[in-house]
Amino acid sequence: SSELTQDPAVSVALGQTVRITCQGDSLRTFYASWYQQKPRQAPILVIYAKNNRPSGIPDRFSGSNSGNTASLTITGAQAEDEADYYCSSRDSSNSLWLFGGGTKLTVL
Amino acid sequence: QVQLVQSGAEVKKPGASVRVSCKASGYTFTNYDLNWVRQAAGQGLEWMGWMNPYSGNTGSAQKFQGRVTMTRDTSISTAYMELTNLRSEDTAVYYCARLLVVRGGGNTLDIWGQGTVLTVAS
Numbered sequence: 001s002s003e004l005t006q007d008p009a010v011s012v013a014l015g016q017t018v019r020i021t022c023q024g025d026s027l028r029t030f031y032a033s034w035y036q037q038k039p040r041q042a043p044i045l046v047i048y049a050k051n052n053r054p055s056g057i058p059d060r061f062s063g064s065n066s067g068n069t070a071s072l073t074i075t076g077a078q079a080e081d082e083a084d085y086y087c088s089s090r091d092s093s094n095s096l097w098l099f100g101g102g103t104k105l106t107v108l
Numbered sequence: 109q110v111q112l113v114q115s116g117a118e119v120k121k122p123g124a125s126v127r128v129s130c131k132a133s134g135y136t137f138t139n140y141d142l143n144w145v146r147q148a149a150g151q152g153l154e155w156m157g158w159m160n161p162y163s164g165n166t167g168s169a170q171k172f173q174g175r176v177t178m179t180r181d182t183s184i185s186t187a188y189m190e191l192t193n194l195r196s197e198d199t200a201v202y203y204c205a206r207l208l209v210v211r212g213g214g215n216t217l218d219i220w221g222q223g224t225v226l227t228v229a230s
Contacts, residue, residue: 033216035153042203042220043153049214086153090215096169097143097155097217 002091004032004100011106012077020072020103022087030089032070034063037084037102046085047072074105082107110134112142112204112221119227125192128224130204137185138162141207143217144178144189146200154200158207159187194228201225 004024012018022032031050035043045054047063060075070089074081087100115129130142144156157168159178166178177190187204202224205217 029213031210031212031214033214035217042223043205044220045216045218048208048216048218049210049212052210052214054218088153088217090213095167097145099145099153099155102152 002026002096002098004087004089004098006085006087006100006103008101009104009106011108012074013108014079015076017073017075018077018105020074020085020087020105022070022072022100023068024089024098024100025068026089026092026098027065027068027070029092030094031065032063032087032089034061034070034072035086035088036081037086038082043086077105077107079107081105110206110219112206112219114202114204114221114224117225117227119229120194121230122195122228124194124228125190126194126226127188127190128202128204128226130187130189130221132185132187132206135206137180138182142178142180142187143205143207144176145203145205145217147203147223148197148200151200156189156202161187191226194226196228199226199228 034047036046037043051063062073064071084102086102113131138161143158159166161180180187204221206219208218
């Protein structure tokens, strides 16, 4: 399959926990990566592989995978977490990169 | 620190070509594939293609085949993406991104350039 599906928008109260999901057949084979993008900035990798955080990414960000669904969880969301979040993985044939349509996270 | 620095904004007319550069620093340029991703205003991310800086091998999304060329100059740790026969729909921010290989199916694009704005207009 050549699609990754994300909810267009999600909101969370300050300090609460939010889960952003990504669905696609390729996720049965490949782990998802998650990118955070703020307005007029380049994407930043926040989660990759099974549940790895690059250096400098707060530990309130975590990832999980089950079947054809990957999830990004922010535990104790902060105002600075308000951004667009994109999932990505290789496609099932491992020939190209797929991106989800993005989820706009609003922190209330 | 590890970074990718891209060339500046471009304005082109329909039918023209553009070449965007991506200079790597802080790591061995030839050890990591580079990918190109673009983003139209208000839209999501779209993968365009990849290049292995060591071998020069490339691959691209079917949508761009015949219009995109990816090259490199290893002496200055710089990759280039050329897009030809530009149309208004190519107006977007273009990013280069480094591929990090992770065992077990967890490859990821770990370092991104700051983006290059391309405007195609008559």
